[in-house]
Amino acid sequence: MRVLLSALLLTIAAAAQRPAIDPPTFLDSGVDGPTVMVVGGVHGDEPAGFRAARQIAGWTPVRGRLVVLPRANAPALEAGTRTADGGADLNRAFGDEDFASDPLAHALWSVVEEIAPDVLLDLHEGAGFAASGKSVGNSIQHAGTEVSARLAKLGCDAASEDLEDEQHQVVARPTLVAGSLARAAHQRLGADALLVIGHEQGKLATRTRRLRLAVHAMLVELGVVAHPPRVFEPNDERLLAVALFDDAGASGKGPGRLETLLDAEHGFVLRRVCGADVREGALSAFDVAIFPGGSGSGQAKALAEGGREAVREFVGGGGGYVGICAGAYLAANNYTWSLKITDADVIDREHWARGRGQVELEWATAQRGALGAPARGDVLYANGPLYAPSGDDQLPDFEVLAWYRGEIRKNEAPEGVMLDTPAVVSGRFGAGTVVCSSPHPEQTTGMDQVVRALVLRAAGAR
Ligand SMILES: [Zn+2]
Numbered sequence: 110m111r112v113l114l115s116a117l118l119l120t121i122a123a124a125a126q127r128p129a130i131d132p133p134t135f136l137d138s139g140v141d142g143p144t145v146m147v148v149g150g151v152h153g154d155e156p157a158g159f160r161a162a163r164q165i166a167g168w169t170p171v172r173g174r175l176v177v178l179p180r181a182n183a184p185a186l187e188a189g190t191r192t193a194d195g196g197a198d199l200n201r202a203f204g205d206e207d208f209a210s211d212p213l214a215h216a217l218w219s220v221v222e223e224i225a226p227d228v229l230l231d232l233h234e235g236a237g238f239a240a241s242g243k244s245v246g247n248s249i250q251h252a253g254t255e256v257s258a259r260l261a262k263l264g265c266d267a268a269s270e271d272l273e274d275e276q277h278q279v280v281a282r283p284t285l286v287a288g289s290l291a292r293a294a295h296q297r298l299g300a301d302a303l304l305v306i307g308h309e310q311g312k313l314a315t316r317t318r319r320l321r322l323a324v325h326a327m328l329v330e331l332g333v334v335a336h337p338p339r340v341f342e343p344n345d346e347r348l349l350a351v352a353l354f355d356d357a358g359a360s361g362k363g364p365g366r367l368e369t370l371l372d373a374e375h376g377f378v379l380r381r382v383c384g385a386d387v388r389e390g391a392l393s394a395f396d397v398a399i400f401p402g403g404s405g406s407g408q409a410k411a412l413a414e415g416g417r418e419a420v421r422e423f424v425g426g427g428g429g430y431v432g433i434c435a436g437a438y439l440a441a442n443n444y445t446w447s448l449k450i451t452d453a454d455v456i457d458r459e460h461w462a463r464g465r466g467q468v469e470l471e472w473a474t475a476q477r478g479a480l481g482a483p484a485r486g487d488v489l490y491a492n493g494p495l496y497a498p499s500g501d502d503q504l505p506d507f508e509v510l511a512w513y514r515g516e517i518r519k520n521e522a523p524e525g526v527m528l529d530t531p532a533v534v535s536g537r538f539g540a541g542t543v544v545c546s547s548p549h550p551e552q553t554t555g556m557d558q559v560v561r562a563l564v565l566r567a568a569g570a571r
Contacts, residue, residue, distance in 0.1 A: 358407025
């Protein structure tokens with residue numbers, strides 16, 4: 110008994126000293142087949158790898174086992190740096206000298222060794238384009254085995270879907286960088302190991318999609334997964350699922366602020382989606398879609414005809430829409446490219462560049478309680494749309510939640526046009542609710558709760 114107890118105490122002491130590695134998500138199909146391990150976040154400044162792995166952790170294997178570790182280096186991810194403070198480069202820590210001597214590398218190797226995967230896929234992002242001979246961006250490094258070479262080829266093809274430039278194509282390389290986790294998994298555990306490396310530039314949702322598609326093609330080839338490369342699978346009904354549009358035309362500080370505001374602590378789970386995701390039907394897994402600031406026409410272009418129709422179907426079928434600034438232009442009724450899901454025309458279009466600054470809002474009396482909004486208060490305005498009812502019989506009238514009680518009129522915008530126009534509106538489109546905000550409450554101090562309340566309002570039908 111004494112021996113057992115001291116052994117237990119030693120185990121606890123060792124566990125306490127070991128750096129925290131999240132327990133991997135272990136998905137067992139119950140059917141004989143390979144064990145595939147997907148690792149993300151080995152480098153903390155390569156967020157698409159972590160995000161793609163987090164998406165893959167929601168998939169359902171039909172053969173073998175899928176083991177996913179999205180945050181291999183949680184401290185580095187939280188800091189947004191390649192390595193954790195004082196820690197080793199986790200993808201160079203597995204060379205023959207000082208193998209896994211770094212505490213976090215040791216903990217990571219213990220997990221990989223215990224799982225003993227048949228296939229290990231480690232997700233990264235790199236600079237440059239490997240196809241043009243510059244660095245390792247957009248490449249898949251593989252162990253040189255028949256299986257890993259075949260998987261790499263399929264991954265490259267899938268991840269290159271939208272890349273027209275030959276120099277940007279994702280290319281396979283029969284080599285695994287020295288000291289990498291993948292190389293160690295191949296040499297020490299006999300795994301068919303691959304390093305899937307995206308490109309560090311571009312919108313996060315697009316970068317994440319590229320890695321996700323590469324892994325999906327490989328999992329389909331292995332017979333492990335049979336469903337489409339989905340972005341999100343709701344698994345916690347207490348959380349409201351929010352898709353944040355993140356593609357060309359979505360820019361500025363809004364997306365990052367929304368991601369911070371709409372967190373699990375406040376009852377939300379948020380995932381970024383790009384135009385291609387939307388065209389493939391990704392919104393159907395969500396309660397609300399948010400189209401943030403940037404350029405309304407840019408977002409419309411990134412969605413393309415098919416994506417715009419998918420958004421209309423999503424909202425018409427009961428989904429919520431929140432448009433902020435550019436997203437409010439996108440929802441309007443009077444551009445050739447707009448979604449026409451709110452009964453509002455944008456007025457004084459020739460002076461859209463009327464400037465940026467604080468402007469006073471008055472919240473409608475009936476809304477203040479539900480939204481937690483003050484009677485009046487300043488909000489950040491940045492060239493948002495000026496709305497007027499468009500009087501379209503096909504669309505229900507919108508309700509005004511807040512009015513502009515001040516105005517901004519740079520670049521020769523005429524006086525009095527903005528004053529007393531609707532600033533935040535809400536209306537129905539089919540079975541769904543559309544909430545549009547011309548200004549930026551998500552970038553205004555003290556309005557976090559109002560933003561959450563607006564998202565909840567859009568989700569009303571769900
Ligand atoms: Zn990396």
